[in-house]
Amino acid sequence: MKKICGFIFLFLAIEILDFDCKQLEGYFTKYNGNNFNQIDKINQFKCAMECLKLETCKMAIINDKMCSIRHEIVPFNSIEMDYILIKEINNSLRLDSNFTLKMTLKNHSDWVISLAVLQNGDLASGSGDSSIKIWNLEDGTVKMTLKNYSGPVWSLAVLQNGDLASGSWDSSIKIWNLEDGTVKMTLKNHSGPVRSLAVLQNGDLASGSGDSSIKIWNLEDGTVKMTLKNHSGPVRSLAVLQNGDLASGSWDSSIKIWNLEDGTVKMTLKNYSGPVWSLAVLQNGDLASGSWDSSIKIWN
Numbered sequence: 001m002k003k004i005c006g007f008i009f010l011f012l013a014i015e016i017l018d019f020d021c022k023q024l025e026g027y028f029t030k031y032n033g034n035n036f037n038q039i040d041k042i043n044q045f046k047c048a049m050e051c052l053k054l055e056t057c058k059m060a061i062i063n064d065k066m067c068s069i070r071h072e073i074v075p076f077n078s079i080e081m082d083y084i085l086i087k088e089i090n091n092s093l094r095l096d097s098n099f100t101l102k103m104t105l106k107n108h109s110d111w112v113i114s115l116a117v118l119q120n121g122d123l124a125s126g127s128g129d130s131s132i133k134i135w136n137l138e139d140g141t142v143k144m145t146l147k148n149y150s151g152p153v154w155s156l157a158v159l160q161n162g163d164l165a166s167g168s169w170d171s172s173i174k175i176w177n178l179e180d181g182t183v184k185m186t187l188k189n190h191s192g193p194v195r196s197l198a199v200l201q202n203g204d205l206a207s208g209s210g211d212s213s214i215k216i217w218n219l220e221d222g223t224v225k226m227t228l229k230n231h232s233g234p235v236r237s238l239a240v241l242q243n244g245d246l247a248s249g250s251w252d253s254s255i256k257i258w259n260l261e262d263g264t265v266k267m268t269l270k271n272y273s274g275p276v277w278s279l280a281v282l283q284n285g286d287l288a289s290g291s292w293d294s295s296i297k298i299w300n
Ligand SMILES: *[C@@H]1O[C@H](CO)[C@@H](O)[C@H](O)[C@H]1NC(C)=O
Pocket: 090, 091, 092, 093
């Protein structure tokens, strides 16, 4: 979340304000940590709602370095809204309060299908041109081009030690040394494109493939710890749930939740009529899935 620009959804009945919102301007500017109490939080929240109503501020999740917008993160009522974040209340800044295109990164010669944010904040991109590029987001230049594939780079994941893992059309997974751009390890056991990668809570790498299986890898020696088989189509998406379970979305229209102790299926979620292309775990632990059929579903 720290490095992502995006919007949070708004809800809410606005209560009558019983205090002066003007004091907030200074408050937001001065706020520098967790040093405020519940009353302040509630007042901040009400003011935030008021300024949103008056359109003198915007609400978003923003990284201030990337988006150059002063903001504060205000934890509030974690059941209904985990974080709200409020742009500086300043009418003169209204004109730049929309998110505008900041930069276009151009150096790939084919489609870009995978992205990952490295631990140092750099952006990595995987492309149909068979390369991975690491971008300098200060000036939009390419820091490094990683080339050892002979096919599109479908998936990327950042390991717990900071290394970059990539999965490709050529069925292999590569672990890259980002110091010099060389390949540290090539993992081969899939018999179809590696379309999805995820890092488990214990640090192991999981990969989903066009061969309909998911493999859990031992990154010490590059061997397969476990092969999970129950999908009847390519595994296009993976996500790790808050309890550590692995969720997988497949071309077979289902989502499966796996028991990583014994490799069995804990649960099969079916409500799609087409491939499940993307998965993400929400802050409240629910699973979101996106599909070929144009819908996004939220699973309890
Ligand atoms: C509001 O923004 C303008 C333009 O950035 C700045 O000059 C001004 O000092 C700001 N006002 C306050 C009260 O922060």
